[in-house]
Amino acid sequence: MQNVVVLGGGVGGSVVANHLAKKSRRGDCKITVVDEDGKHVYQPGFLYVTLGKQNPAKLMRDERTLLKRRVDMVTSRAERIDAGERTVHLAGGKKLDYDYLVIATGSTLHPEQVPGFEGAHHFYSLEGSIGLRNALMKFNGGDVVIAVGGVPYKCPPAPAESACLLDYYFTKRGIRDKVNLKFLSPLGRVFPLESLDPLVTEVFKQKNVETTIFFNIESIDPKSKKVESLEGETVSYDLLIAIPPHSGADVVIDSGLGDRGGWIPTDRHSLLAKGHGDIYVVGDATDIPISKAGATAHYEGLVVGDNIAARLKGQSPPDNYDGKVTCFCDAGFHKGIMMTFDYENPPVPPPLNRRHYLGKMMINRLYWMLIPKARV
Amino acid sequence: MDRTVDARDTFCPGPLMELIRAVKEGEVGEVIAVWSKDAGSQRDIPLWIEKAGHELLAVNEKEEYNEFVIKKLR
Numbered sequence: 310m311q312n313v314v315v316l317g318g319g320v321g322g323s324v325v326a327n328h329l330a331k332k333s334r335r336g337d338c339k340i341t342v343v344d345e346d347g348k349h350v351y352q353p354g355f356l357y358v359t360l361g362k363q364n365p366a367k368l369m370r371d372e373r374t375l376l377k378r379r380v381d382m383v384t385s386r387a388e389r390i391d392a393g394e395r396t397v398h399l400a401g402g403k404k405l406d407y408d409y410l411v412i413a414t415g416s417t418l419h420p421e422q423v424p425g426f427e428g429a430h431h432f433y434s435l436e437g438s439i440g441l442r443n444a445l446m447k448f449n450g451g452d453v454v455i456a457v458g459g460v461p462y463k464c465p466p467a468p469a470e471s472a473c474l475l476d477y478y479f480t481k482r483g484i485r486d487k488v489n490l491k492f493l494s495p496l497g498r499v500f501p502l503e504s505l506d507p508l509v510t511e512v513f514k515q516k517n518v519e520t521t522i523f524f525n526i527e528s529i530d531p532k533s534k535k536v537e538s539l540e541g542e543t544v545s546y547d548l549l550i551a552i553p554p555h556s557g558a559d560v561v562i563d564s565g566l567g568d569r570g571g572w573i574p575t576d577r578h579s580l581l582a583k584g585h586g587d588i589y590v591v592g593d594a595t596d597i598p599i600s601k602a603g604a605t606a607h608y609e610g611l612v613v614g615d616n617i618a619a620r621l622k623g624q625s626p627p628d629n630y631d632g633k634v635t636c637f638c639d640a641g642f643h644k645g646i647m648m649t650f651d652y653e654n655p656p657v658p659p660p661l662n663r664r665h666y667l668g669k670m671m672i673n674r675l676y677w678m679l680i681p682k683a684r685v
Numbered sequence: 686m687d688r689t690v691d692a693r694d695t696f697c698p699g700p701l702m703e704l705i706r707a708v709k710e711g712e713v714g715e716v717i718a719v720w721s722k723d724a725g726s727q728r729d730i731p732l733w734i735e736k737a738g739h740e741l742l743a744v745n746e747k748e749e750y751n752e753f754v755i756k757k758l759r
Contacts, residue, residue, distance in 0.1 A: 459709070460702045496701050497729040503699070523736050525705055539709070540737045569710040577694075598695040598703045632694065652694040 311338045311408040311621055314397055316387050316560065318344030318372035320603045321592030322413035323681035324610030325617075330377040331683065332618035340380045341405060343397065347372050347384035350435060351676055352463070353603065356471060356639070358438035359445060360478050365435055375681040387414075390564040392585055409587050409617050412566075412573060413610070414558035416463060416593040416601060422554040423458045428531025429551035432471065433463065444548060445478070450487030451547030456536060457495040458526040459554025461570075463593060463601045465501040468492070468552060469509055470638045476516040477641030490517070493524035493536075493544060502648065504655050512640060512661065526551055555601070557594055572596035577652070578629040580613050589613045597632075599652075604635045607680055614683065637669035645669050686754070687715040693722045693750050701729045708739065708757050715757045716742065722750045730755075 313329060315322045326342050349372045357363035373382045386400040390410065397405045418433055420426040430441040453475060455468050472492045479485040492499060492513065499520050500509035513520055525539040529549065536551070537543050556562070557571025566573050566582065574583040575595035582588040591613055592606030599605060609630055616626035632652030639645050645666030648656040659665065679685045690707050692700035700721035707717045719730065727744075730753050734741045738759050745752040 460706045465702075495705065496699065497732055498725075501699055501702070503723065503725045523733055525709075539705075540733075570706065598690075598692045598700070 310336065312406055313338050313340045313409045313411065313617060314405050314407040315340065315342045315411040315413060316390075316397065317413035317415055317558075317592075317594075318342050318347065318349055318375075318382075319413060319415050319592065319606065320681060321415075321594075321606030321610045322411065323349065323372065323375055324607055324683045325411050325413065325589075325591060325614050326380045327375075327377050327681070328611055328614030328683040329617055330379050332614055333621055335379055337618075337621045338408075341383055342372065342376060342380055343383045343385060343387050343399065343405070344372050345384070345386045347382065349375055349681060351673075352433075353676075354673065355432045355435065355438040356467065356474060357673075358435070359432045359441045359471075360474060361442055361446065365439055368435060370677060375677070377682075387560045388563065390560060390566060390588075392564070392566070392588060395587065407587070409589065409620070411589045411591065411613060411617075412561065412582070412594050413591045413606065414560060414594050416555040417558055417571075418553040419556055420458070420553040423526055423529060423551070425529030425531050426458065426551065426553065428529045428534070429458075429536075429549040431551055431553055432467075433553055441550065445475075448488075448548055450484060452489045452491060452545060453548045453550070454491045454493060454536065454544055454546035455550045456493035456524060456526050456544075457552045459552070460495055460525065461572075461598075461601055462552045462555050464636075465600055465602075466636060466638050468494075468550075469500055469513075470640070471550060472518050473512065473516060473641040474639060476518065489519065491519045491521070491544065491546070493521045493526075493538070495523070495525045497522050502650075502656055505646070505648065505658050508646075508658050508661070516641070555593075561594060568596055570596075577632065579616070579626065580609055580630050589617065599632055600634050600636065602634060602636065603680075608633045608635075611683065637665060637672060639666060639669050686718050687711070689718045689720070691720045693720050695723070699723060700726045701733055704730060704753070704755065705733070708737070708755070711757050713757055713759060717755045717757065719753045719755070720747075720750050721753065726751065726753065
């Protein structure tokens with residue numbers, strides 16, 4: 310019996326474990342998921358928490374309830390991976406040996422890396438989203454600035470989505486004319502996907518969202534309420550929404566498996582950690598320069614599940630990850646955009662419509678039933 | 686070359702974001718190469734380098750991509 314250990318109980322880890330459980334027989338392998346707190350969080354719901362439209366408690370479930378019965382679950386902190394010994398060291402001294410290891414440890418937020426970040430709000434954690442919701446409820450007018458504090462960050466379109474949803478939120482509250490929405494893009498365009506940039510630029514124009522390009526946060530001064538960029542510009546704010554810098558997980562960094570940002574050098578097709586034939590990487594944890602997003606982790610997880618199942622049977626890995634990402638964005642006023650792209654095919658600019666908004670709402674509802682359980 | 690970032694075949698977030706990441710993580714004086722197949726990089730990358738106060742040492746046209754070589758100055 311071979312041991313497959315999966316580090317991380319988010320989208321990627323859950324999909325790998327459940328898909329592998331479906332594709333392999335009980336006698337082929339023992340599958341163990343290790344997660345620090347045993348909680349699975351649906352992060353796309355954070356934006357709706359900020360608007361007061363989502364109950365935060367409903368975005369979290371016990372990971373155990375999402376895993377197939379034959380998958381073992383260990384709630385513990387993974388402290389170090391010894392790739393030579395094929396062992397994971399857990400907090401408290403326990404060790405897990407593996408034949409195949411899947412690292413799905415996601416990304417970690419580092420607001421402390423931006424001086425003055427305490428002067429900003431964000432929606433990249435449940436706690437942060439609740440804080441932003443409370444600040445927005447008290448906000449009655451002034452400059453609302455949305456900016457990015459470090460690249461890469463999860464879900465690159467999310468800051469633009471936030472600007473659109475805040476336009477909707479303040480309109481509904483009847484105070485849109487008292488709010489200046491300012492969007493500071495880290496790139497040379499307002500939207501990360503070049504083919505969609507003209508569409509989003511037009512949407513921002515219609516919604517009266519002011520834009521500045523090439524603005525990557527260097528520091529924040531909470532006293533004077535100013536934010537300064539890496540490129541040398543300064544912008545004033547009354548309420549600042551800033552995406553915190555991200556890094557790979559501590560266990561990756563402490564095990565010497567990551568690059569300078571803590572992301573694991575990963576083959577973009579096989580999803581094997583470079584130099585390691587028995588370590589797969591999915592989701593945010595890779596260094597592959599594509600969206601760090603749940604959909605990425607989902608599609609990668611299916612590929613890794615298939616490939617480990619085949620190798621357990623002595624067969625060649627059948628799948629290559631083609632870079633597929635699907636992304637739904639809510640543009641406010643019940644309109645949305647859906648984009649699909651891969652390594653070879655850029656997204657085709659879609660129309661902004663109600664169907665894609667409803668698609669996003671459907672995913673939000675069906676997520677728990679379909680995705681972590683690897684039913685799709 | 687101190688570091689090479691292969692950002693070919695990336696549409697989101699794109700080669701510029703990978704470059705910004707590498708520059709932020711790097712030391713002053715470090716030379717970084719970015720490989721890009723994105724047509725927008727021809728415009729975006731030199732503009733960002735100028736605005737952010739770094740130096741574009743070379744743009745090398747390879748068979749199917751461009752290599753941008755950058756020196757971090759501050």
